[in-house]
Amino acid sequence: MPSGRICGLAVKDVRFPTSLEQHGSDAMHTDPDYSAAYVIIETDSGTRGFGLTFTVGKGTEIVVCAVQALRPLVLGKTLDDITADFRSFYRLLTSDGQMRWVGPEKGVIHLATAAVLNAVWDLWARAEGKPVWKLLVDMTPEQLVSCIDFRYISDALTDQEALDILRKGQESKQQREEQMMIEGYPAYTTSCAWLGYPDQQLTQLCSQALADGWTAFKVKVGADLDDDIRRCRLIRQMIGPEKILMIDANQRWDVGEAVAWVTRLSEFQPLWIEEPTSPDDILGHAHISKALAPLGIGVASGEQCHNRVMFKQFFLGRPRSMLMASKFNGVCELVQHLILFDYICVSGSLEKRMCEYVDHLHEHFKNPTIIHNAHYMPPMAPGFSSEMVESSVEKHTFPQGEVWRTVNQL
Amino acid sequence: MPSGRICGLAVKDVRFPTSLEQHGSDAMHTDPDYSAAYVIIETDSGTRGFGLTFTVGKGTEIVVCAVQALRPLVLGKTLDDITADFRSFYRLLTSDGQMRWVGPEKGVIHLATAAVLNAVWDLWARAEGKPVWKLLVDMTPEQLVSCIDFRYISDALTDQEALDILRKGQESKQQREEQMMIEGYPAYTTSCAWLGYPDQQLTQLCSQALADGWTAFKVKVGADLDDDIRRCRLIRQMIGPEKILMIDANQRWDVGEAVAWVTRLSEFQPLWIEEPTSPDDILGHAHISKALAPLGIGVASGEQCHNRVMFKQFFLGRPRSMLMASKFNGVCELVQHLILFDYICVSGSLEKRMCEYVDHLHEHFKNPTIIHNAHYMPPMAPGFSSEMVESSVEKHTFPQGEVWRTVNQL
Structure with missing residues (x-):
């Protein structure tokens, strides 16, 4: 057409x-x-x-x-x-x-x-x-590579190297696609432990999440160490020693402070600390990562990693097993397409891989995410799942929408 | 008051x-x-x-x-x-x-x-x-440090270390201030060799600049190697072997390309190559710098270095002899205040230091820069030299100013 x-x-x-x-x-x-x-x-x-x-x-x-x-x-x-x-x-x-x-x-x-x-x-x-993930899955490696601007990253990844990775990713992709249709992609939840939630709300949400089958939980930290210790202890006690706990400081610390603070939280065995410091600090992240490795705590970043040149530097020094992706700053609805594509056609692995899930505002999307047993189920509607409900858009348009006229009167 | x-x-x-x-x-x-x-x-x-x-x-x-x-x-x-x-x-x-x-x-x-x-x-x-440079020069180290946000840079520079540097900078500052009032701060010119200028214009401007006493010249490069060779040869021949030539690619190349291209231009003995690649590429700049060192060519950056966290990383690995400055993205009128302060109170050195000069649009400022014999003379009017002529602002306001109404009719 x-x-x-x-x-x-x-x-x-x-x-x-x-x-x-x-x-x-x-x-x-x-x-x-x-x-x-x-x-x-x-x-x-x-x-x-x-x-x-x-x-x-x-x-x-x-x-x-x-x-x-x-x-x-x-x-x-x-x-x-x-x-x-x-x-x-x-x-x-x-x-x-x-x-x-x-x-x-x-x-x-x-x-x-x-x-x-x-x-x-x-x-x-x-x-x-097709949904975006399927559009990507059905493209040839040549078509995929033709969509990527390699400017400034060719010292780490050439288009030929990307082609090789993607060609390898074509092997058994059909099988992985079928697996995703049945099992979905593993997710973790951030919705239990926002920093501003009181302990009672934490307990209640965590208990509900456990009942819903969640096995990995992210806790916001970094404002006050005593609060962090209390909240991490609470969550760790509720989820038990086997389930996964992650912590996220959203750039709150300097480099030395990050190492000291996370060391104090190491007894709760976090899988990783996310955004311990400035998202621009490549050398700082490397330092923190090295200092925390003996404690078995990883360092995660990328939420505010601003472009492929930064991603390149965060990846350098590790095996080039991952095709660097442009940042699609977005929400669960969008991100699910990219992780499905990554699993089916790039990494081919679910080991130590989970995608964040935040349980808010999905009702405002035409085709909201579907979570089954703590897994993202592949969206089937054509497109990027990015269309919002028209009446929601109208009500929430700032500043003239109905919701904001009400809020501003409070 | x-x-x-x-x-x-x-x-x-x-x-x-x-x-x-x-x-x-x-x-x-x-x-x-x-x-x-x-x-x-x-x-x-x-x-x-x-x-x-x-x-x-x-x-x-x-x-x-x-x-x-x-x-x-x-x-x-x-x-x-x-x-x-x-x-x-x-x-x-x-x-x-x-x-x-x-x-x-x-x-x-x-x-x-x-x-x-x-x-x-x-x-x-x-x-x-006072002019801004003099306001800064007259501040105590404690006052100066109280103006700086050390968040994210304390692993490279603490407020105590900054204080020490600034206290050392107070020694003989009176003498350096007097020197600046007489000699001014050394400058180089970028105005002879913009990329879009034809060779004839290059020759004419370079010849005029030599007559005006300029001793250091920047040439824009990176679009076409043959053009670059021809233009650099032209300038080098005109200025002779002793005067300084610098080149500036404004982020045009990938890392490997930068090394290869600049190597081809090394016969013209550029002092440095500026912005060879993405301003975000700390590791890339380090690689280029190492590769070009045997040719005696330095790497300059910073024009689009977006914050102190990036500056910190560019500096790490070098002696911490410089107080990291916030970026004041600006023009000659503003920058002159900062380099005067740097010389008088921070670095205390003019060795290998020059400040860029671009000879355009100064007539639109109330207190334009004063250049004597290729040196910035300290501005004396109170403020940051940043006030523009009101009628200039009016005429050049986009899109409704008179100048733009005319341009858009062309």
Whole structure:
């Protein structure tokens, strides 16, 4: 079917007042209102694509402004123009001779780029009648590599090396796809232990999560050591010694402080500490990782890793077993597509792999995630699962939506 | 005198159509329109402070939007509130629990923060009746350290270590200040060899610069190797073997490509190659630096180094002889204050130190830089030299200013 020409790109500032109940709160983001710059692209044949970038409230309007700045680069193109040379389309969005200065490939402009790219992937997958993960799984290694901009990463990964990895990933992919359809992809939950939750709420949510079959739990830490000890002890006692506990400081510490603090929490046997310090600190993460290795505690990062050049450096020194992925800053709905693709066509392994799950706001999506027994079940609707319910968008548009008119009267 | 309370913060999108004549052009920014998000803060006692962040055209409106988002954090404060605890003021602007997500401390939001901070420094220096460099020079080490946020850098530099460096810098500072008043700070010129200039223009500008006493010249490279060889040869022949030639690729290459390309240009004895690859690539820069060391070519970076965490990593492994400075993304008018302070109170050395000079648009500033014999002469007017001529701002405001109405009719 003809894909049509992109004739419209709208962007909305959508915010949910989650801070009122401390959902999502951590040591650095104490009052997050889960939000998104929400992009809708439209073609003259009437098809639409939806994309978003996750934010936490104030500042979303800046991302919206940046999406508007990117609009002229997208309007007038057909989906065929874009997909025939996706690498050049990425380069077009990220390397404009004037606009790249306010990045390059980082911060607001890159969040905006991600929202636009997500919408294009959604449009593409819908045109093919497939969910995004399946679109990726069905591509040849050559097609996949043609979508990636290797600028600045060729010293770590050339397109030829990526091709080799992806060709190897084609072996038995059918089998892994069938496995995913039955079992789903393993997940862990972050929803029991946001920093702002009182102990009673922690206990209640953890108890419910155990009943629901969850086996891995993330706890927010970093604001107060005594609180952290008490909360980690509580969770560890509830889940027992075998289940997995992870901790997340959301960039709260300096390098030395991170080592000292996590050492104090080591008795609770966390699998990893996430974002112990600045997401920009490659050498600092390496130092922390080395210092915590004897305690059996890993270091996780990437949530705010701003581009492939940073990912490259975090990976260097480890075996190049992973194809570096562009950041799709997003929510569970979007991320599930990428981990499915990773398992089926890239890593081929579930060992020590889990995907975060946050149990909020799914009701605002047309095709919300489906969790069975603590596993993401592959979404089957065409697209990126990124379309939001229209009435939700309308109510939560900031600042004029109904919800915000009410909140602001409180 | 009472400094008053900040009651207004205005921000303007000011752009100069420099791309029409290829001023400022390089391998990645082929059509730059030199621009700024220009901030004016006003107190209720009628004093004003002016600040700006440099941009190159499109995207400036996003920085303007980000400045507007920061406005509520500034309004209502007195200069005394701010200067009594400048570190906390910096933290307030950069660590808002919602807004930091769209950075943190990088890209658009950090450019906006810089514009606001520059305006506050301007206001502060005017209140003291001093140029910013002199305000800094007259501060005690304790006062200076109280202005710096050491979060994320304490593993490389603690406040105590910074104090020690600054205390040492107080020795003979009077003498260095007097020296600067007489000699000025050594500069090099970038204005002869923008990438888009034809050879004839190169020759003419270089010849004029030699007559004006310049001894160090930067050449833009990276788009085409044959062009680079021809242009570097031309400049080297004109300036002779003793004068300094530097080259600047503005992030054009991958790591391996950078080494190969610069090796081909080594016959022209460049002092350094600036921004050979992504500004985020700490490990890549280290690799290039090691590979080029045997050729006697250094690697320079920092123009788009986005925060102190990145600077820390670029410095690690070298002697900690330098106090890490926050980035004041700016123009010659602003930068001159910082290098004067560095020489008088921090490094105390001019060895291998020069500051870039770009000979454009100075006429739009109330107190333009003064260059004597290829040296920056210390500015004496109170403030940060950041105030622009009002009629220039008006004419160049994008898109409604007179200049842009004319350009857009072309």
